[in-house]
Amino acid sequence: MQYRRFGKTNLNLSIFSLGTMRCLASETVFNETLERAISLGINHLETARGYGKSEEFLGRFLQQQGLVAREKIYITTKLTPNPDAEKMSRWIDESLQKLQLNYIDCLAIHGVNTWEHLEWITKPNGCFLPLQRALDEGKINHLGFSTHGSLEVILAAMETGLFEFVNLHYYYFWRRNAPAIALASQKDMGIFIISPGDKGGLLYTPSALLTDLCAPFSPLALTYRFLLSDDRVTTLSTGASHPKEFKSILSLFEQNDKLSPEExxxxxxxxxxxxxxxxxxxxxxxxxxxxxxxxxxxxxxxxxxxxxxxxxxxxxxxxxxxxxxxxxxxxxxxxxxxxxxxxxxxxxxxxxxxxxxxxxxxxxxxxxxxxxxxxx
The missing domain is CATH 1.10.1060 (Fumarate Reductase Iron-sulfur Protein; Chain B, domain 2)
Known part of the structure; x- marks a missing residue:
């Protein structure tokens, strides 16, 4: 597995992360998927308050793995923006409780999608206050945001200077957010590409035509390589639903270079x-x-x-x-x-x-x- 610096957080993250939204069929499947990911060198696990029982499953998994494993694994969880500062404060503590952690490595405000969401964060007495307090108290180490919003909203959120990283949609088949990649890099923000296999084209199950067009590469591998050949990008979410889904991308874990002439x-x-x-x-x-x-x-x-x-x-x-x-x-x-x-x-x-x-x-x-x- 290759690792890259996650912007100004200075965390060294594996170039592939495991998003835990898709492996919730059962706690057994969840644990097996995480065990396989960690054995392959993945050191960044992503969950969210809104992902069903993901935080609870992850909390129990971490307890089973012990403190040594915890020190080697970075955890990101996500909370949606909210105009109620007290509610945000409560949510932070509830996530810590579910995860059974004293601190969260990275917390992302989940879904800064509209100008109103951004206003809730930046206005006086907004939901940034409890986040700043949690940072000061060591409950959170690094703050970022995830977004499905317009390019204009994303760039404005970056310009606030409040965030150390961004969870971003950007794929070979959708490059609208290229200016956001550029600005995040300029500001030394960590860049986490989310759902490249799913929202990037359902590339776990590509069409026969696309498969033929990409041969001898798989569509998933080729588009992952497109992203990882950009050294501004830190890590990609695999979103595996089962341990067997890692098989198709194992060869990419050591590829940390520019595109080959063939690619x-x-x-x-x-x-x-x-x-x-x-x-x-x-x-x-x-x-x-x-x-x-x-x-x-x-x-x-x-x-x-x-x-x-x-x-x-x-x-x-x-x-x-x-x-x-x-x-x-x-x-x-x-x-x-x-x-x-x-x-x-x-x-x-x-x-x-x-x-x-x-x-x-x-x-x-x-x-x-x-x-x-x-x-x-």
Whole structure:
């Protein structure tokens, strides 16, 4: 296993972390997955108050492992932003109790997704006060934030100077947050890429077409290498649901270098295939079509259409599309069938796309059925 410095926290984290949201089928599966992760050299475990019984399971697991193991393992837990400072203070103590710990290595404010969330943190008497107190008292060693928010909200949160690290969505198939990677690096913040195998394309179960296009690499391995070849990135979440899921990425644990010529060529071929198949219907994700009067998430819907047509990632497209109108600020915006063909977006599109037509087509392809979130 390779390790990297987690920004100004100065923690040396394994380049792969274990997020514990997906291994909650039973406490036995949870323990076996964590045992396997640690045996492979993973030293960073991530949980959250909102992940069902994850904090409780982790607390019992740590007690079973003993204090020596605790000193070698870094724990991150997450608490959602809240306007009630007293509630945040109580939540910190409840997480410590569930985890059976005297201190938490890293605490992330979970889901700084809106301007209101950021205001709750930064306003006088906001929820940052109990967090600062917990830092002063040694209950928390390092503070960061996770986010599913807009790029503008993310950059503003970084500019506050309150945070030492960020849990960020950024993948080969979705690079909107590239400026956030740059700013976090400039500010020496640790960068933890979350859900690259799941929200990055359901790459544990890729389409046959994408598998063929990526050969001899697997889609999961190639996109992980895209992320890890960037030395600004500290660690990736594996989100394994079972010990056997580590098998497909074992070869990556020692790869801590730049992309090989073969890997670079394969990524170039993926991009060329996308351009060739979509031709004049390709959305290049400039976001100039927003805002939409019907609050349709136009760029995301057209991105999912891109991936469905070019790489046959229909399952992924339906999974993400089904979250629109069902996940609130975690995945905001309306679906494509809400388009009234008002035409406001058309003159703003530098590619002259027929956006209403493409939205209708995307809805037909992706409407599927809505899915529950993993911890529900």
């Amino acid at each position: 670079s060529q394969k990524l170039k071929e993926l991009e060329e295939h996308l351009n060739r198949v979509l031709n004049t219907d390709k959305c290049s994700q400039c976001y100039q079509c927003l805002p939409c009067p019907e609050t349709i998430n136009i760029p995301e819907i057209l991105r999912l259409r891109n991936l469905t047509i070019a790489y046959d990632l229909k399952n992924y497209g339906q999974y993400r599309y089904g979250m629109l109108e069902n996940a609130g600020h975690w995945f905001p915006g309306n679906k494509g069938h809400r388009c009234t063909e008002c035409g406001e977006c058309l003159p703003r599109c530098p590619e002259n796309l027929d956006i209403p037509k493409l939205l209708k087509d995307a809805h037909t392809r992706l409407k599927g059925t809505s899915r529950r979130r993993l911890w529900e």
